[in-house]
Amino acid sequence: MRGFGDLEAAIMDRLWVRGEPATVREILTDLERELAYTTVLTVVDNLFKKGWLRREPAGRAHRYTPTASRGEYGARLMREALAESGDPAQAMLRFVGEMSAAEADTLRAALAAYEKGTQR
Template sequence: MRAFGDLEAAIMDSLWRRSGSATVRDILDDLASRRPAYTTVQTVMDNLYKKGWLRREPDGRAYRYDPTVTREEYGARQLRHALDGAGDPAEALVRFVEKMSDSETAALRQALAAYEGSDDPT
């Protein structure tokens, strides 16, 4: 799975920050500092829709878009893809954990404990 390009990532980030759906114009306003053309944003959002990353509903003559996955789900897919590309996924995980902060390691332990159904996060 290929990571998002720069504009794709900016569009997805804008959509993830919203509590609801957005039109191309809404996203264009969010990206004002980048100054992309309306048609460029429209094309990229249409491509993200065709790739399955966005869903859309008609809204007058336009569409309203929202993501099909959360930011966290996307991150999990990226991690899975990275592990699939590692020669030894277990070794890659060990090296990844070695680079984590103490608070990240603690959060990982808690998540694993919850996943395993344990009340003891140690």
């Protein structure tokens, strides 16, 4: 898995923010860019084929919904980065070393919540 391209990321962002299924026309309107309908249709179809979107019929069109949350997408990217680093422990150490105090606090809270949830 690789990160989204620029237009893929913009489309996914609009769908995550929207929080409800959208047609290609609605996505195009939300993007606030000068793009051809067919360009957005092609990228949305590619995201569907890659498994990032699901679709349901809506008249002659389809309504699209993300198959993963923004957080799940971020977690997949981090997991891939660790796997491809060659040395996951070293990559994690460097990543943590670059965190702000607030980010480190967030990480500690997430680890504590995870550990609490797995010890039931």
